[in-house]
Structure formats: structure tokens, C-alpha cells
Amino acid sequence: MAAPEQPPPEGSKPLSALLSGIAQAAYYGNADITEELLRGQLYPEAAPEEFRALRAKMGGLLQSIASADMDLNQLEAFLTAQTKKQGGITSDQAAVIAKFWKNHRIKIHESLINQSRWDNVLKNMNWRVDLKSQSRHIDQINTPVAIVEMELGKNGQVGNMAS
Numbered sequence: 001m002a003a004p005e006q007p008p009p010e011g012s013k014p015l016s017a018l019l020s021g022i023a024q025a026a027y028y029g030n031a032d033i034t035e036e037l038l039r040g041q042l043y044p045e046a047a048p049e050e051f052r053a054l055r056a057k058m059g060g061l062l063q064s065i066a067s068a069d070m071d072l073n074q075l076e077a078f079l080t081a082q083t084k085k086q087g088g089i090t091s092d093q094a095a096v097i098a099k100f101w102k103n104h105r106i107k108i109h110e111s112l113i114n115q116s117r118w119d120n121v122l123k124n125m126n127w128r129v130d131l132k133s134q135s136r137h138i139d140q141i142n143t144p145v146a147i148v149e150m151e152l153g154k155n156g157q158v159g160n161m162a163s
Helices: 012-026 035-042 048-067 072-084 091-116
Strands: 121-131 144-154 157-162
Touching (some): 012 035, 035 048, 072 091
Antiparallel strands (some): 121 144, 144 157
């Protein structure tokens, strides 16, 4: 029989919501999520400098985790190191971050991939090399000619371009 899940530590809901807000702004392109909105909704009693420091710390941790696309073992080692670091995070904060990453890893990773792509994506490519076997001029015989066909797509659309 599995042990019942422990209740979340005090203050974990605002931190979880802060991480969601950071992800919305940084990875999902939601421009409506501002620092002022997050502070007003989640940490209204915190001084602006104090909240800015917390947001920067959590944003930096989330960026490190996301850019490395950490699996759960890497995440655990990373967060353990952060809890032991001077000025790091608490173990309760580490638990909230771990739960958040477990739930949002795939979506954040896909968002990073989509943000790093150019507008057009190479869907398919075919090529061949032809040699001329007949020509009016003898110096053009056996001259190789490369033919390349690229299929480009943009956000699910597909189109052909040949060069």
C-alpha cells in the first residue's frame, strides 16, 4: 500500500504559481504575465526588491533546468546542490520546483525547441548527381550536375522548393 502523499508545505502554492507565471512569460509567450501582476497576486506583502530577487532566483533555476532538459535524477542532484549552497533554496522550495518540473518538463522542452527554430523547417530533401553523356561540345561531356529538391514547411504547412 502506498504511503499517503504529504500535504504541501506552507507557501508552496504561491511558489508553484510563481513558477507557472515565469514559465508562461518565458516559454509560452504570454506577455500578460508581468512581474507586477505576479507580485500583486502571489506575494502582495513582499517588498518589490524582495520579490524581484525571488523571481530572479526562481527564473534562473528554471532556466538552468530547462536549458539542460534535466531528467529527474539530474534534477534531484541539481536541487540538492542548490539547497546546500550559500544563499540557495530551501528543501521545501526544492520539492515545489521538482514537482513543477515533473509536470511541465515536456511542454517547456517543446516550447524551447519551437522558439529555437527558424520560420521554415526542412521537411524532406532529395538529391541526385547527373552526368552529361552527350553534348555539342566535347568539354561538357561527363560534367556533373547536382539536382537538389527541398521540401520546406512552416507551422504544419508544407510546400516544395527546388534548386
